[in-house]
Amino acid sequence: MSTVVAPDGAAPGYRAHATLTFGTEFRRQLTRRRTQVTLALLALLPVVLYLAFTIGGDQVGGDDDDSGNAFALADFGTFGAANFTLFALLVSSSFLLVVVVALFCGDTVAGEAGWGSLRYLLAVPVPRGRLLAVKFAVGVAFSALAMLLLTGMSLLVGFLAYGWEPLRAPLGGEMAADEAVWRVLGVAGYLGVTLLVVAGLALVLSVSTDAPLAAVGGAVLLHIVSNILNAVTALGDLRDVLPTRYAQAWLGLLSQPAQYDEMVRGIVVSLLYAALFTVLAFVRFQRKDVTS
């Protein structure tokens, strides 16, 4: 038998840039129960928060056991859609979203390695750079989707439950509802950018280990370590190089007018780290011996 083959020896119809498209990978991931559950959880979180506020309604803003905390956004959570969304973002940004992003991005390569399917994809052959790029893009897309679901559902639940009220900032400022929504979306966007660091870190770990749990857990762990170091004030200016240094710079968006200085710093630091980790991941994966 002899079929017509390309000069580079490829089988008929094989084109490197047509392998493992974004859509295919998206479907492969979307059909996973874990992806569906994670997304559903984030979509339902606002409802859970609403129920919590409703059941414990008497306490909201009532007893002041944490008085003096100027950032006690919880006291304002039920003030309107914008406040509710802000509260939902705040409570999920420090850990939940980190885990979710680490999950989507840390599982990219390590997950395939764990299933044993990585070697078959590479033998298709899907070029390694393409494989990583597509998988990372899909991981980031799912992370963004999670963020969007959380924000959108929070706005919706907040609107239905508490109405279209102005945003009340923790320091006493108030902002018209329409403008507040943009601010809240800005907060979500900023959080998304800072989470790119976690995404990049998870990707590096993902190409470095065959155990998805190690990649996801490692990324979360390092994020927490960075947070802890950031809390050690004795480190002084050394903390400025920590990726989580400006994790709360979105507070600037609650000021009137908005303060962007710290957010600019945060975005710069986040993008630098994310770029560094991503480049590292690509370099590593290109040269790696795949033994899974």
Add this chain to the structure above:
Amino acid sequence: MRVWLRRRRRWVTFGVVIAVVAAAAGAWWWYTEPPPHTTEDLRIEVGTDEPAELDARLYVPDSVPAPAVLLAHGFGGTKESVTESAERLAGRGYVVLTWTARGFGASGGLIHLNAPAYEVADASELLDYLADRDEVERDGDGDPRVAAVGGSYGGALSLLLAGYDDRVDAIVPQITWHSLAESLFPNHADPAGTADDGRGEGVADTGTPPGHDGVFKRAWAGLFYATGLAGAGPPGVSAQGAPALPPACGRWAPDVCAVYQEIAASGRLTPQARELLDASSPASVLSHIEAPTLLIQGQADTLFDLGQAEANAEGIINAPVKVAWYAGGHDAAGTASDQERIDALTVRWLDFHLKGEGDDPGDDFTYSRIGGVTSSRSDLATVGLTRDSYPGLAGTESPLSVRVEQPVTATIASPPDGTPAALSSLPSLGQLATFAGAGFGGDIPGQFAAVETESFDDAVDIVGAPSVSLRAASPTGEAVLFVKLYDVDSSGRATLPNGLIAPVRLTGLPTDIADAEPVTVTLPGIVHRLEPGHHLRIVVATADQSYAGPVEPVEYTIAMPDRVTLPQTTSTPLPSQDGAWQVALVVLLIALPVGAAGAWLVARIRHRRRDRSVDPDTADVPLVVRGLRKVYADGFAAVNGVDYRVERGQVVGLLGPNGAGKTTSLRVLMGLLQPSDGEIRVFGHRVTPGAPVLSRLGALVEGPGLLPHLSGMDNLRLFWRATGRPESEARLDEVVRIADLGERIHRKVRTYSHGMKQRIAIAQAMLGMPELLVLDEPTDGLDPPQIAEMRRVLHDYASDGRAVLVSSHLLAEVEQTCSHVVVMSRGRVVGTGEVKDVIGSGGRLEDAFLELVE
């Protein structure tokens, strides 16, 4: 060298990265670390009628002679309190002299409250000292090039020194007073009708306006008094052998102490007190000041409000004056960005007026408004604002006049001895009142009257001193009142900006409100934004815990203001001081996509340029392995020089005990491992990771790799989709028939048995009917009938020109399935050829195998 470099590329790359990072860190350190300076601790003898030794320290920069800065500390401080500022100025190339003022710390003498004959004269002697130092640049004989800088107590000293000693070339007084009498006995009532021109005439040269009387700022005065008593306890830092300090006065000079006791007991400003306080006030010498003056005043300051700086600015008529405000003061430290702005202003002022460096700082005005919180410091954030000149507390635009909703006339009671009283602020904690619900501001029922404005539709910025007009009647003809302006949000939470209130002492009042004349009350200057939906509440109260009111209880009748006048000033936001970061962001936003596109392009070019040429000799041979070696990172050579071929039509068995290197060679074949030496060619094309020729190879190596959450069918479909090749090439039906799973192919792989997974995996390897099929232990998990079926399938598969490589350790299986065998042991090929040749005379493959691998 090149070989060495290639071998150690990882380490070389690592080394380069480390070197670059170290260089960057070094450059950063060099850039941020101030140039070194030396310090010298001194004891300087000063004074004639009360000689004292001052505890001083001289900071000498690297390059001398240099201009000098006389850096004074605040009340109760020592030379150590200004160490940070001193080091910064020394780093900027100034000789800095800091000292502990007379009466404090390790210095001798008593506190004379910046008296011209004592503290001011001391400072003049320090100028003499500086003039004698060779490190200090001189304007003339005995005249150093020097600036006086200081905050509060030290700020007033710099003003007074510049007034008394014309050798001073520039001053930067911060958060300090104009008139001590006015500050400690404030009275914010203007005689009717003169509100417009504020203090105006009469202030400039004579100190406190004649007849000034106000409400005693008891809390602050007491705090200062206590500070001066610090040395009265057990002997400590006081001069050696000095007599024990009097318990009532501590380190206060007797005359100052007597005055304090007098005014604290009576709550009134006596003529002697007035004389003493005026002597210690810059108000008396402002017209003599010829040194360029940068006045920095704090917005969070219930001790010396913005009006004090304004009075100083108006009084200095013979020198350039520039005014700046910041969000700190005696009640708050201010924000980091504010501090940076103030430091930068100070350095620019000194650089220009002492060194002649830089542009003329001019007289533009900067201030800041609290606008939220920062995250990295968990602190207030400020918005820096600027305009071309100092606007004055009355504002530059026509003021905004806001009506109250319902003017009222009310009777309010002044409690006996001023207790109980509202708490508007605590000394040094005033800014707390800015926060809603911080516990301050509780006005006592019966002791206050309030009116409210309508809520604002748009945000309103107040920059300056708001004013109201009220009428009052009192049975005694006198009244002490406290006027406050609250910002109330839509939920009713009220905040008192910076805790600032306006104490008022009115005299000559009628007993009947109908006869009362209107009195204008100008509140302390504030910078505050009223958010939309907020409104203002004007409160007139009779007592405040920080102030001394009348002892006898009395009731006043107050016709509350019917409007409040809000000063307006136009200004523009200061450009961000984070310019470098913004540039970095823009650079990143451009560089990252460009870098990504570049990397993509480079990868594509490298992909194209890669050697894809065909070796004509083996172009039709499905597999050629030549001299293959694979040494793992730990030095273990899993495959050590292996050669074999698979021809078309052959079913080749790869045999070998565990660890023989079978799987490693198959992994290299799939492009998963980089060979250390040798090569594998498939149809004449060299196999590298991702080589296109791999698309003509189907493989099952080391078990199935299936997505457990999908059905067998979906696994096959999605896998084929991942190859990007047309659906028609897949031959899905044939492959599914071979897998022979029936309806179970639509169930999730997770539920499959081992053998079922194995069959799906074989089917996946056969998708598209590749010309070279590589199967590692294909019969693993299959039952005997399935094994027999598999044998037939593989035989058929190879029959039409394709080739199959089967790796196995089941010798009987290989014997029956394969036409050829390759026997491997310890990373080498120990036997190869047709099955019957390898078996030889022994008759059994097992015997031959055991012999070969011995």
